[in-house]
Amino acid sequence: MQLVIAIIKPAKLSDVREALAELGCQGMTITEVRGFGRQKGHTELYRGAEYRIDFLPKLRIDLAVTDEQLENVVETIRDAAFTGNTGDGKIFVCPLTHVIRIRTGETDRSAI
Amino acid sequence: MQLVIAIIKPAKLSDVREALAELGCQGMTITEVRGFGRQKGHTELYRGAEYRIDFLPKLRIDLAVTDEQLENVVETIRDAAFTGNTGDGKIFVCPLTHVIRIRTGETDRSAI
Amino acid sequence: MQLVIAIIKPAKLSDVREALAELGCQGMTITEVRGFGRQKGHTELYRGAEYRIDFLPKLRIDLAVTDEQLENVVETIRDAAFTGNTGDGKIFVCPLTHVIRIRTGETDRSAI
């Protein structure tokens, strides 16, 4: 099993979620994060002092998938989150050794 | 070493923390996240327009453990976070290759 | 490739970011988290009832790096985030099997 971690633009959440739903992904976890990268922030002004906002609002999606789903899922997220502008985000994949569903105690593949 | 990632119901945090403390876990990191899954959200209404809240508030616990602790910790979280209703959450485990305590520079097992 | 997860004191963000920039790290993702550990919280009072705040505000940095960068990056974060007081935080490293840049479709090393 794999944990897919996707950093996306907040405005793309609906698209990504719907695309994933079509794939049959029934669960995911979202975190509000702030990203720093090639995409430039902007300058603000407060009482005559300017300051930069470098960390831009992003959403992080954590999604546990089976090895078979992986390729499909990554591609789906990639397509749904794509705008072509800097700041579109990244997808990271890291291996999961265990998955447990708390409610039923199911483990691994059946717990995803 | 392993990183245990548990998604739980916010109301269960105290129970989980206390159960882990009894196990001797002295550190953990909490994130406010939103979960999408089998548990249904609810409908809201604003000026005559209805909308669904699909992402429900959850807490994510990140907890680095030694390989020996792993089984015990996972079981403890499972028991403490259990309510039996949908939305109880999941536990993911992924391998950690390094752990460093910033203050002391200790690494790996002794840094947990 | 490796995912470096650092839990640091919020006040240290600027230092860490600048130190990483000098190393050539051009991207990272930040999350507001709350940490529980050896560092003690504090007591609050509300209308005659006291209560403890055990979870202290921390920042989590997620940073994907190549295997070669790893050592340097971890050391840099360690130095920049160091204050010597309890609560300085931890650094976790876990292996990444894939990295994809959404905008370009680049993968792995060139996507970091």
Add this chain to the structure above:
Amino acid sequence: MTVTDLSYALNTFYLLVSAALVMWMAAGFAMLEAGLVRSKNTTEILVKNILLYAIACLCYLLVGYTLMYGSPDVTDFAPQANFFFQVVFVATAMSIVSGAVAERMKLTSFLLFAVVMTSFIYPIQGSWSWGGGFLANAGFIDFAGSGIVHLAGAAAALAGVLLLGPRKGKYGHSGNIYAIPGANMPLAALGTLILWLGWFGFNGGSQLSIVGQNNSSAVAQIFVNTNTAAAAGALAAFLLVRIIWRKSDLTMILNGALAGLVAITAEPSASSAITASLIGLGAGVLVVVAIIGLDRAHIDDPVGAISVHGVCGIYGLLMVSMTHPEATLLTQLYGIAVIFVWVFSLSLLIWWLLRVTMGTRISAEHEYSGADIADCGVEAYPEFVYGKTK
């Protein structure tokens, strides 16, 4: 144009301005309560506050005013000014209730109670004193309503709280008392300052006429005493809390100011400013003790309404026997007993009827997720509380 015309106009204007200030207290209660509940119950408490005011205005118009005053023979000012001044008082009494039962009371049951309270319970009781009934004849003195308004509101609130029980998580199994901090301290402070301002209308207007040197001086004295008692109450609460816990608990200070205001309301014109400050000091101490005492007794009052309006209302009425030449401790106690027993027992009955018929408490699940979602459809700060997909 005659001098009488002018006096009539001036008194009318004075009463209308006073009443408008009391109406403004509705905003004070709304903000205070919105600040002291958790954000998940904030929209609902706002709805309650707006609707209880609306209900009070309409019910008192249709039923209450006549019950309380019959057709009063008003000559010194426009009769409608009198009505407006009276109607905002009943709304104040009802506002007291909403805070005490906050975060767990069903909206509809609360509104039905408001109908009964403002149509019958409050006006009938009010007729006994301000309406010239037996309490007035017995010599009970309650100038601006420490008892008739504030104690009455607190008695109804107490009955509701006793039947409702505490909020989930407020008291532990082993008797522990847990803090449930409100969501928005600036709103609570704003609400208190609004109430403070409105109170000048509440007490100042209760002289009912400002023309004539006696009246003018009395109204001015009332303004000063009202302000001084509030200041002293805030300071006393601060000092006490600071000494005990070494912290400056904002909400206790706010309650201290309100305690001073409630206490001086029973007789704001008879005493000097120094006396008023002493009364305020006492109220500021008392309210802290009362809040902690009620908490120990596991009577859960999120905003301290019972302590502020009930305990300090009684305290203020008793103080009258020391500042007002014609008041005696006995008649004051008599008035307190009558008001409390009437309002408390009738309220208990109504709350109980509501409980057995439609229920008064929201479900545990709704209490957990918040009354806003359950009852209102939108949270107080939608962007900050829950995420959603658009």
Add this chain to the structure above:
Amino acid sequence: MTVTDLSYALNTFYLLVSAALVMWMAAGFAMLEAGLVRSKNTTEILVKNILLYAIACLCYLLVGYTLMYGSPDVTDFAPQANFFFQVVFVATAMSIVSGAVAERMKLTSFLLFAVVMTSFIYPIQGSWSWGGGFLANAGFIDFAGSGIVHLAGAAAALAGVLLLGPRKGKYGHSGNIYAIPGANMPLAALGTLILWLGWFGFNGGSQLSIVGQNNSSAVAQIFVNTNTAAAAGALAAFLLVRIIWRKSDLTMILNGALAGLVAITAEPSASSAITASLIGLGAGVLVVVAIIGLDRAHIDDPVGAISVHGVCGIYGLLMVSMTHPEATLLTQLYGIAVIFVWVFSLSLLIWWLLRVTMGTRISAEHEYSGADIADCGVEAYPEFVYGKTK
């Protein structure tokens, strides 16, 4: 010192206090709108509200007042009191516009429109009725400005909204209507309660004199009716929404109260409190229907300004024909048509000129990231919205 001096002083004071209350409505609009827009546009709507008030005051001083009243012959009170009372009315009219075009209108275009509206469009129109022009002669009755102020503001807003189009994400491709909840419900409630309080000055002051038994009684009646209509409007909106959706939509209740206030403004003195409550009930129902209707027509008004001030303004003006002996449905319709056509068409022209020259709509990118960052440099709650490195 003579009786005349006193009358002069009292009337002056009464008018100044009334005007100060109307000035306070500027805060009401600011808070209401700040509560009902998303947090990313909150600072900008605050800037708009403060500046539109400032512009209204200065433009009406320099141009508008003379256009509307010439050099009025004021004898019963200080002429400057009259000016102050009039100037805050034009600010009210302009405040109505800001809410409707919120979250997408360019700041500078909006301010330029405010200059034209408060210097010319509003005063010229006002001169036809309150300035003693042809509408007054035709028998059109609009006591405190349901039409002259509220409908006028709403007509200008409607023109702006039609040219601007809806906020991004408000309406889907297939005609779906999406909710865009405002950021801060307590602020919206506070704003409404401020407006409610200010309205006592708005309607109560419009009697223009409180001396003389008739005047005193009329002002008192106005206070009562104003309050009652608002209460009834809030209750009606609540009941209707509750029946349809089984939820208690706070913002609809707030709009209901405001709807009652707007409706009674056309003639707040002629009817009894019972009639006022019926007018308010009607307004509370009407405003809910209007808000939903406009939404169905894809006319996007984030705060409901067009429904509250426009639709209920018209409704209030029509009701006058039933409560006021001298008003007829025809003259009322005539007045409504004149005001609407004048303000709407001129506003459309100005908005259009602004659009083709400097543009009226912020860029899609700025609309997404928020007007606060684009135009103001600081968000409303900087610590809660975005992180930053210091």
Add this chain to the structure above:
Amino acid sequence: MTVTDLSYALNTFYLLVSAALVMWMAAGFAMLEAGLVRSKNTTEILVKNILLYAIACLCYLLVGYTLMYGSPDVTDFAPQANFFFQVVFVATAMSIVSGAVAERMKLTSFLLFAVVMTSFIYPIQGSWSWGGGFLANAGFIDFAGSGIVHLAGAAAALAGVLLLGPRKGKYGHSGNIYAIPGANMPLAALGTLILWLGWFGFNGGSQLSIVGQNNSSAVAQIFVNTNTAAAAGALAAFLLVRIIWRKSDLTMILNGALAGLVAITAEPSASSAITASLIGLGAGVLVVVAIIGLDRAHIDDPVGAISVHGVCGIYGLLMVSMTHPEATLLTQLYGIAVIFVWVFSLSLLIWWLLRVTMGTRISAEHEYSGADIADCGVEAYPEFVYGKTK
């Protein structure tokens, strides 16, 4: 009932309403400051604002009033009305201080300073002008307190700020100036609008009598000028900031409005509305320049109190020499110097004594984690700031 009785009643009422409006300014300062500090210091600034008001009321009652006015011979209105009007002025002066020293000053030291300021420093200085002392005799003209209240408050604040030093993180090693945005812009806007409203009482009430055509007209003119100067100040600050940075900095606009209000306070009745708007325009420009200038000088004033009340207070006093026939630049400068030197040097002494005895600055650790946790025990928005386990 005689004409004299009526005049007495009307003046009393006018003064009480004015004073109530000034009392309301306490809420304005509280909200403005709560909006402009970071959320971690918000509860503490609220505590300071409530308690400084309470302390001012009690100290001025016990000591200050007599020091300032002796036993004034008041005949035109109730003496207690005069007291109430005066007491809220001293609270205003003290409110100015709290904002400037916010986010780093110890609560208890601040409160002790408030005791000295409101018991002695302010009243003694006030006795020299309004109490009929040597400044009054010298021909110094300060109608409603640009100097006696606002400059005095700012001078005390400046002394405090100089001894305290800037907030951590405000100025970098290499002289960089960092922005520290406040937490809540709507509160800041609300606070400013409250102050704007309250200022009608502040300036309008300072005529001290409304009866008599002269007085009535003067009060009306004051209302208009007060409003106009504020509007012009807001607009000027907006335009200047817009031209320099192409952004519409809300807090500068708010400060601009307040600057106009402070400037016109020195003589709000002598000039026409056009002149008032010019004075306001100047103040709006000046305050922006002053804020930036003080920042460059590394004098850290989170809310701009020194610029608004100090710099624009001086400016307003100087303008009097142009609008008031009897004022000369020299006597105005003389008065300014006397007030500033007295208040500044005495304040410096008191602040210094407090610093060497109990300390005036919170610890670096507390400054980092916030005064709310350190001193008050609860944050302003507990649910949004830190997580906790219940």
